[in-house]
Amino acid sequence: MATILKVEGLWKNFGGLTAVSDYFLELPEGEIYGLIGPNGAGKTTVFNLISGVLKPSKGRILFQGIDITWFRPDQIAALGLTRTFQNLRLFPSLTVEMNLRIAYHTHARSGFLAALLSTPSFFREEKEIGQKVDRILELFEMSDFREEIASSLPYGWQRKLDIARALVCEPQVLLLDEPSAGMNTKEAEDLAVLIRRIHEEFRLTMMVVEHRMPFVMGLASRIQVLDYGSVIAFGTPEEIRNNQKVIEAYLGVGDLIA
Template structure:
């Protein structure tokens, strides 16, 4: 049984069709990539899955539940977390505060108990603090916990954004160009990191990425979009040898 099914998703903006009839199946534990040139509709597909856009047509099914068009916070609460192509951290808050905010998704205390700081709320607050520190330790950011998020090097800001997504307790993690702006060493380290968190947090990962070394080195399956239409899907080997992909996206000769 698929963990996530995307059926015939279509997104129109006026007379422009950004994504047409997009279909996707994610099985538990997979790492699946979505590739294509700028403007192909990749982030639009992410936005429909995560509730940023309500699809013009189609459905998003998470564990047999239709979540099409739910608010992003409700979708996150059901187990889908994401990062963004342009890093969206709370730049003036500390590294620890960024992760703590994500942990608030799981608060059971109501507004009154929080305002009055009743024992139940204080207990939850302590637990969130402990979990956030443990997560920062795991992702290698604990030494920066009191630093402003904006003061981190670019690669560590990317890692913090992933840590914040992990703090929501996702089943599925959507990564929008996680290696963007990274040098080859940083991209290689990120590949190892993604494989590690997949195993440790029992994740299914769906990612958009332009770094072909990352895509081919980490993905079990790949989907390719061209002007909003899926032109190919398959294993990395199949995608590397698909003439349409070779010509339009990888930018290499067919015998490379």
């Protein structure tokens, strides 16, 4: 399968601290990859670099063959790569519907004058956005929350809204940064089912940062393990589970364990 996202020799230094060193990735189209690692391993930094929120110190990021290393996040989104955030970044004081409508931005075409004069083409597009939002709300079983203010939703629903919003953006590649953070086990299981479903329905390529091992093991076809900013292991969930280096990274070196 064709590689849709390719990262070569990616480095990021914050002053003297090296957050990411020589990170690489070849993400095939249609796959779900997992990215795991202990706290502070640089997982979120990798996402920030790929999505353009941070600029790398060195390295190259290719998306569909285009070098996006120095693109702005909005340009990267327009090409079809978007993400969610570990520490939820909804539009808190807007309604659920508005949160989703905004996300259609890269596909909305109507011009300034069309909006001013409320031309038929403007209304067609607004209606189209409305239908798109309806579909996503239904898929996420959130239709009842349509008019609710985003920040008033229960936490688990806020996390789902974040993913729903990214889907309205119609990306080809979606980066999920700890989608199940703060959820209980039941909620996380439901979320995994939902993610698998949208993966199939939208033919999405995904990359998931996770802490919950069963969650990511059940979801991803391949897993990368990051420690101190570099990839220490890469393989199928089975291989990762039995990898000595990974066990050490998580639990410490053998003889130190009491």
